[in-house]
Each structure stands twice: as C-alpha cells, then as structure tokens.
Amino acid sequence: MTAKGWRPVALAALFISATLALEAGWGPRFGGELRVLVPALPARVGPPDDSAPAKRLLAGLVHETLIGWGSDGQPQAGLAGSWAPAAGGREWSLRLREGALFHDGSAVTAERAAASLRRFLRSASPAAAHLASALEGGPAFARGASEELAGVGASEGELTLRFAQPRAAALATLASLGAAIVGADGAVGAGPFVPTFSLPGKRAVLRAFAEHVRGRPFLDRLQIEVAADRAERARSLKAGTSDLALEVLAPAQAWSTALLVLDTTRPPFDDPRARRAVDAVLDRPELASRWSEGGEPRFGLGFLDPPAAEAVSPGPPLVGSIVIEVASDVPLPLGRRVVALLSSLGLRVAVVAPLARANARLLRFAPEIPERALHLRELLVLAGAPADRIAALEAADAIGDAPGRSAALDAVAAGLHAERSCLALVGLPLGFAARDGVHGARFDASSRLVLEDAWRDER
Amino acid sequence: MLALLRAHAAGAESPRLRIVARHALADGEEIVALAFAAGGRLVALDSSALSVYRVEAAGLRREARVALAPPLSAVRRSAGVLLGRADDTALWVLSNRTLGARLVEANAALLTRSSATAAPGALRFERGTSRLLGQDHRPLTAVSAGLEAVVGDDGELLVRGEPTGLHVGDAVAEFGANAFVVSAPVVNPADDALWLVERIAQRARVVQRLALRRRITALAARGEERVAVALQGEGAEIVLLDRVKP
Numbered sequence: 204m205t206a207k208g209w210r211p212v213a214l215a216a217l218f219i220s221a222t223l224a225l226e227a228g229w230g231p232r233f234g235g236e237l238r239v240l241v242p243a244l245p246a247r248v249g250p251p252d253d254s255a256p257a258k259r260l261l262a263g264l265v266h267e268t269l270i271g272w273g274s275d276g277q278p279q280a281g282l283a284g285s286w287a288p289a290a291g292g293r294e295w296s297l298r299l300r301e302g303a304l305f306h307d308g309s310a311v312t313a314e315r316a317a318a319s320l321r322r323f324l325r326s327a328s329p330a331a332a333h334l335a336s337a338l339e340g341g342p343a344f345a346r347g348a349s350e351e352l353a354g355v356g357a358s359e360g361e362l363t364l365r366f367a368q369p370r371a372a373a374l375a376t377l378a379s380l381g382a383a384i385v386g387a388d389g390a391v392g393a394g395p396f397v398p399t400f401s402l403p404g405k406r407a408v409l410r411a412f413a414e415h416v417r418g419r420p421f422l423d424r425l426q427i428e429v430a431a432d433r434a435e436r437a438r439s440l441k442a443g444t445s446d447l448a449l450e451v452l453a454p455a456q457a458w459s460t461a462l463l464v465l466d467t468t469r470p471p472f473d474d475p476r477a478r479r480a481v482d483a484v485l486d487r488p489e490l491a492s493r494w495s496e497g498g499e500p501r502f503g504l505g506f507l508d509p510p511a512a513e514a515v516s517p518g519p520p521l522v523g524s525i526v527i528e529v530a531s532d533v534p535l536p537l538g539r540r541v542v543a544l545l546s547s548l549g550l551r552v553a554v555v556a557p558l559a560r561a562n563a564r565l566l567r568f569a570p571e572i573p574e575r576a577l578h579l580r581e582l583l584v585l586a587g588a589p590a591d592r593i594a595a596l597e598a599a600d601a602i603g604d605a606p607g608r609s610a611a612l613d614a615v616a617a618g619l620h621a622e623r624s625c626l627a628l629v630g631l632p633l634g635f636a637a638r639d640g641v642h643g644a645r646f647d648a649s650s651r652l653v654l655e656d657a658w659r660d661e662r
Numbered sequence: 663m664l665a666l667l668r669a670h671a672a673g674a675e676s677p678r679l680r681i682v683a684r685h686a687l688a689d690g691e692e693i694v695a696l697a698f699a700a701g702g703r704l705v706a707l708d709s710s711a712l713s714v715y716r717v718e719a720a721g722l723r724r725e726a727r728v729a730l731a732p733p734l735s736a737v738r739r740s741a742g743v744l745l746g747r748a749d750d751t752a753l754w755v756l757s758n759r760t761l762g763a764r765l766v767e768a769n770a771a772l773l774t775r776s777s778a779t780a781a782p783g784a785l786r787f788e789r790g791t792s793r794l795l796g797q798d799h800r801p802l803t804a805v806s807a808g809l810e811a812v813v814g815d816d817g818e819l820l821v822r823g824e825p826t827g828l829h830v831g832d833a834v835a836e837f838g839a840n841a842f843v844v845s846a847p848v849v850n851p852a853d854d855a856l857w858l859v860e861r862i863a864q865r866a867r868v869v870q871r872l873a874l875r876r877r878i879t880a881l882a883a884r885g886e887e888r889v890a891v892a893l894q895g896e897g898a899e900i901v902l903l904d905r906v907k908p
Contacts, residue, residue: 230849231739232803232832233791234815302733411790418738419790642849656738660849661816 231643235659236424240436240448242532244429246403249390250323250383259380259571259651260449264409264425266383266392267416269297269316269362272375272572274648282311282384282393282416283362292369297362297377304414305386306397313357316384320355320362323382329584330379330577336597337373339365368601371608375574378649395420395655405429421643421658431531433496440636446659447637447644449652452496455632457646459569460501461490461533463541463626464585466562471523471550478623480521484544491629494540501627504582504620520549527554528561537629541565567631569650575612576600579619586625592618676869677841679858679889683721683902693892693900696835696882697744697807699768700751704882704890706900707755709740712772715900717888722900725770734759741792745781745807748884753807756780758787783809806836807882817847819859819866826866828859833878838886845878846871851895854878856903874901 245258248265270286271279278286283297303311324335324345335345338354356363366373376382385392393416396409409425428445430436436448465472465481472478487500527545529538538554545552545563555561568585570578576596583592592615599611619625633650644657687693695707704715704722711729715722737758746753746768752775756763763781767773780786784797785805793815794802804813812820817829819842831845837858846855854877858870876895883889889903 233739233788233793234801300736413790415790416736418736421738 230660231421231658233421234423235661237422237447237657238426238445240428240430240439240445242431242450244404248398248401250381261407262380263651264394264396265398266380266394268383269377270374272378272574274573278374293366295364295373299360300416303416305391305393306412307386307391309386311384311393313360313362316362317355317357319384321352326381328379328381329580330376331381333577333580334376337366337370339367369603372574375572375577378572396425420655446641447635449635451636453634453636455634457633457650459567459631459633459650460627461537461629461631462566462568463628464564465624467624469562471521472562477521480548482623482626484548485628487628490537490540495534495537495629495631497632499630501630504627522549524551525562527552527563527565529554530566532567533565538565571649573648579612579616582619582625676860678870678906679903680906681901682904685722685900687898692740692894693880694740694742695744696880696890696892697746697753698748698882698884699753700749703768705744705753705768707742707744710734712755714768714770714772726772728772730757730760737790739792743805747808754781758792803832804834806834808836810836811842821861824864828866833881835881835883837883843881843883843889851877856891
C-alpha cells in the first residue's frame with residue numbers, strides 16, 4: 204500500500220459534518236430514524252469494563268451514569284441531579300433525580316445505584332480501581348477480601364460516597380460508562396435509547412426512551428451497523444443507504460492516539476536500550492503524514508507533551524523475535540508501517556490477533572474521562588505499570604493543594620514518558636460525516652459519539 | 663383560480679404589519695405559546711410557567727406569572743399550545759411538560775377552571791415530544807389558537823384541514839378570516855422571519871416577509887389588527903406588530 208492510496212477520497216458536497224447548531228429556526232424536531240455506520244460494535248451492550256471506543260459508543264447510547272464529566276473539569280448532571288460535599292470534602296452526597304426510570308419502567312433508586320457501583324468496583328476498569336483506592340473500605344472490597352464497603356451508602360434517593368481523604372476530582376470516576384447504573388438484572392439501562400434488537404458485533408437497533416432523565420431523544424429510532432472498511436462507509440453515505448458514518452473523511456471533532464505499548468517484563472523490551480531504539484526509529488511526522496489519514500504526529504502522552512521530537516540515539520541493532528498485537532481500529536497502513544519499522548531494527552516481528560500474549564501492542568487510545576489522574580491511570584494500566592507506580596499516582600491524586608497535586612501528577616507522567624513503555628505515535632482524528640439535514644450529533648469530552656440530541660430535518 | 667388571484671392582486675390591497683412595541687424577556691424565559699384574550703390581555707406560556715400581560719399603549723405589563731403544576735417532565739424541547747378566541751375569558755393550556763390540558767381564566771389570577779386529558783379537538787402532545795396529535799392521530803408541529811390553521815409534521819400549512827402547498831415554520835396564528843401569520847421555514851435562526859400569508863381560494867400566498875433575525879417560538883393575533891411574536895436567542899423578547907392603516 205502506498206501513501207498515494209490513502210489520499211482522501213473526495214466526497215461530494217452532499218454531506219455536511221453534522222455540527223450545525225442544535226437550536227434552529229424550525230427545529231430541533233422529533234421523529235425519524237438515523238442509520239449509522241460504525242467501524243466496530245461490541246459483543247454485548249452492558250456497561251463496559253474497559254474503555255475501548257467501540258464499547259463506549261453503544262454503552263453510551265443505552266446506559267446512563269450518575270454524573271458526566273465535562274472538559275471544563277466539572278461534573279454534569281446525569282441520573283444524579285445534584286451533589287454536595289461534606290466533612291471537608293471526604294464525603295459526597297448525590298441526590299438522584301426524581302422520577303428517574305430504567306428502560307423496564309422500574310425506578311432508579313439509590314440502592315440500585317449503590318449495587319451498580321459495587322459491581323463496578325470489582326470490574327477490570329482503571330477508573331474502578333481508582334475509585335476503589337480512594338473509598339473507605341474500597342481496596343479490600345475490590346480485592347474481594349471483604350463484602351463490607353463503608354465508602355458507599357444509600358438512603359432515600361441519596362447516594363453517599365465516603366473517601367479516606369478529600370480528593371480534587373472525587374466524582375470523576377462516576378462518569379465512567381463502567382459505572383453506569385443498571386437494573387436488578389444487571390443489564391437494563393436508563394440511557395437515552397432502548398435496545399430492541401442486537402446482532403452482537405454486527406448490528407443494533409434502538410428506540411428512543413420516552414422517560415430518559417434529560418428528556419426523550421429527538422429521533423424515534425437508531426439503526427447501527429458495522430462496516431469495517433472506511434471506503435464502504437463513505438460509499439454507503441454517498442449512496443444514501445446510511446445517514447451518518449463514523450471515521451470517514453470529515454473534520455476532526457475529537458482525537459484519539461495511536462499508542463505502541465511495550466511489555467517491559469520480557470525480552471527484548473525489558474531492556475531500556477531496546478525501548479529507546481524503538482522510540483528512535485518511529486518517525487512520527489512520517490507516520491502521520493504518509494500512513495494515517497488526517498493524522499498528526501504525537502510525541503507525548505496527552506499532557507507534558509514535548510513540543511517536538513526529542514533527539515533519541517538509535518543504539519545497536521536488536522536481535523530476536525517479538526509478537527505484536529495490532530488492534531482492529533488502528534489504520535491498516537499505519538500498523539504495517541510500524542511493523543516495518545520494528546523489523547528495520549533487526550527484530551523478527553509476528554503480528555497476531557488480539558488476546559494473544561504479545562511483546563508489543565499497537566492500539567488506539569482516547570482517555571475515557573477527561574481528568575488528568577484518570578487519564579494517567581489508564582495509561583499506567585495499559586503499560587503494565589508496577590504497583591508502586593500506581594501507588595505513586597494515587598498519592599499524587601490525594602494531594603490537597605492544586606499546584607502540589609499537579610506537580611506530583613506531572614512527575615508520575617514524566618516517569619512514564621521516560622520509561623518509554625507507552626509510546627505515543629500519531630494523533631488520529633475522530634469524526635463523522637452525515638447527510639444533509641442531520642443535525643445535533645456530536646462528540647463529547649470523552650471522545651464518544653452522542654446521538655441523544657441528534658435530529659433530522661425532513662422537510 | 664389564476665384569474666381569481668389576479669383579480670385579488672389588482673383589487674384589494676394586502677395587509678401590512680409594522681413593529682409598534684417590544685418587551686424584553688428574562689434570561690432563560692423561552693415562550694412556547696402566545697394567545698390574546700379578553701380584557702386587552704396577552705397570555706404567554708413558557709417552559710415552566712404561565713404569564714398574563716396587560717397590553718397597554720406603552721407595551722406589555724406583566725400582571726401575573728404562575729408556575730405550571732408539578733411534576734414537570736424533562737423534555738429536550740419545550741412546547742405548548744394556548745387555545746381560544748381573542749375575546750375569550752379563559753384559554754385551554756397544553757404543555758409537553760405536564761399531563762393533560764387545563765382551562766385557565768385569562769386574568770391576573772390565572773385560576774384553573776377545569777382540566778381534561780386533552781384539549782379541544784382531542785389535541786395532546788405525544789409523550790416527551792413536541793409533536794401534537796389530534797383526532798386523526800396525524801402528527802402536527804403547530805396549531806393556531808382557533809384551530810383554523812395547523813402545520814403538519816412535514817411543515818405544510820393546512821387551513822381548515824385543506825393543504826395549501828405552502829411550507830412554513832413551527833408557529834402559526836389566524837390573522838382575521840383568511841389570513842395567517844407564520845414563521846418562516848428556515849433552519850438558521852438568524853434567517854427567521856414573520857410571514858403574513860393570505861389565503862385565496864385553495865392557495866396560500868405570502869404577502870409580507872418581515873426579517874426578525876431570531877428564532878420565532880410563538881405567534882398570536884387579535885383580529886386583523888395586531889400580532890404578538892415571541893423571539894428567542896440573544897435579547898429574547900415579545901414584539902407587538904400592528905396592521906398598517908391604508
């Protein structure tokens with residue numbers, strides 16, 4: 204594949220990026236259906252225990268969290284309509300909105316919210332681990348060493364969280380989709396859309412939830428289908444067989460990062476010199492301009508970004524074999540080029556499907572929650588950081604004064620950066636294109652496509 | 663038909679409107695329905711309350727504002743309807759945030775006389791939406807206070823059930839026997855305009871376009887003389903317009 208093959212396909216001006224104002228002269232209006240094409244869908248629609256973008260999309264449509272987390276670092280109302288601190292910031296009370304319902308018509312209660320959080324705390328989510336580390340009784344509960352959880356209480360429409368010490372962004376973890384509040388069967392959601400049909404990993408049909416806490420979505424129905432190939436999504440949009448397609452040629456509305464994660468516990472990447480050699484051979488500007496459509500070079504991990512590439516000496520050739528896992532949502536040419544560059548170091552590189560034990564993983568990353576400590580925790584978990592590094596992060600997060608906390612988080616990030624176990628390569632744009640007359644679709648601060656305010660102008 | 667239209671164009675002069683007063687609204691007060699009532703009053707329904715104004719020479723003076731009875735449903739777009747004639751002492755009030763319809767006295771007390779599951783014409787909101795359903799269950803996006811004119815879900819203006827072929831926005835009011843004021847069918851609020859529409863035979867003709875440059879959210883008319891327009895956006899207000907005397 205040559206770079207020429209990745210020149211943007213000219214899509215006719217039939218499409219607009221659906222970023223027009225929500226408020227319009229004759230809209231927004233209720234009704235209609237949206238046919239959406241996406242690169243991937245998860246096998247199930249339950250709250251995800253990791254932050255893979257494909258899982259976020261569907262879970263965000265079906266499920267609702269107690270709060271959201273804005274790019275301004277502030278909580279946003281979800282199933283909880285209000286919240287307030289007490290005990291000097293060690294305790295937070297969240298009041299559920301009156302009349303909040305699950306899709307099956309049952310009430311969203313504080314007891315259900317507490318049960319959902321208990322399930323979340325024992326999941327594999329980095330956000331869950333972060334919350335567990337901060338809650339009273341959280342670590343022992345999360346390990347399964349105790350069924351007692353003093354840090355979560357529920358009574359009369361109010362959920363109470365008790366932390367071991369005050370936290371700067373105490374509620375941010377609740378915005379994780381893994382912390383979505385679910386019904387008694389562990390699956391029924393309270394999100395804006397109700398799933399009515401699902402072909403796991405391929406297709407999902409959803410209808411508007413009339414009792415959603417922010418109001419019924421404008422659209423009556425969503426049909427979401429997988430078309431893994433970008434060109435196929437673009438063709439479908441042009442032909443009018445779909446209304447909105449993710450990740451076709453469109454202005455970037457959010458960003459993800461292609462990350463190369465190296466396993467530092469095994470050869471050859473247990474040797475810092477090998478990691479340095481890999482870092483040196485990865486030419487970010489070339490990877491961005493020639494091997495990823497619309498990409499931008501990335502030299503840092505989303506914070507503490509160096510302004511440009513650091514001079515890294517290549518070192519001696521590497522010997523041996525490695526296995527690399529390339530996630531399905533990484534652009535194919537980018538994946539191939541990274542493999543070629545690793546081979547150029549002298550390594551024999553085998554590419555495997557996900558789930559195999561690999562020395563390296565190439566994946567697409569966007570932080571689930573736009574909060575620094577959580578962003579960093581996700582990266583540390585990806586990098587397989589040892590317990591003392593995680594503990595350092597938790598200690599940094601618990602620092603009371605804002606400048607001190609910020610400096611301590613910077614130090615943790617700098618350590619991760621210097622270790623070169625998690626190498627940022629290319630910023631990959633997230634965007635969608637939509638047919639003329641589709642309005643109100645957007646990406647949120649968690650790089651998730653939000654369709655609850657989308658509407659169609661069919662006049 | 664063409665001859666009839668030509669005869670009209672050559673003969674009677676079409677009405678014209680001009681702005682005579684403006685009344686600024688409080689921040690966040692989005693009016694979803696307006697209606698004139700007896701006693702020189704204008705009733706306004708917003709997303710959470712009903713207000714009554716006295717129409718005076720200098721403009722509007724609010725006499726009362728009464729909150730809608732809780733619980734109020736969460737909706738992504740507030741909508742409402744006020745039904746009645748301009749000389750009525752009570753109006754039917756329908757909001758998509760509350761259940762059922764209420765007949766409310768159009769005076770400073772705003773007392774509820776009675777309530778029902780739907781307004782006259784079996785009019786009600788489809789749950790959680792701004793779509794109106796009537797006796798035939800056909801979805802509508804707007805109705806005039808006297809139910810003479812409605813706007814279908816496709817945006818077409820219908821007069822006494824008959825299609826006019828004219829596509830309009832989401833607000834409509836009767837302006838005398840054979841004329842209507844409507845909002846324009848535009849997506850961009852900055853392009854919104856008040857259209858004065860005459861109906862001759864089965865056709866509708868726009869005789870005046872008045873650019874108002876903010877989203878029109880509600881319209882009301884008193885006879886063939888006066889129109890009230892609620893405008894949303896920066897500097898939300900109610901604008902009063904009078905017919906220009908020949």
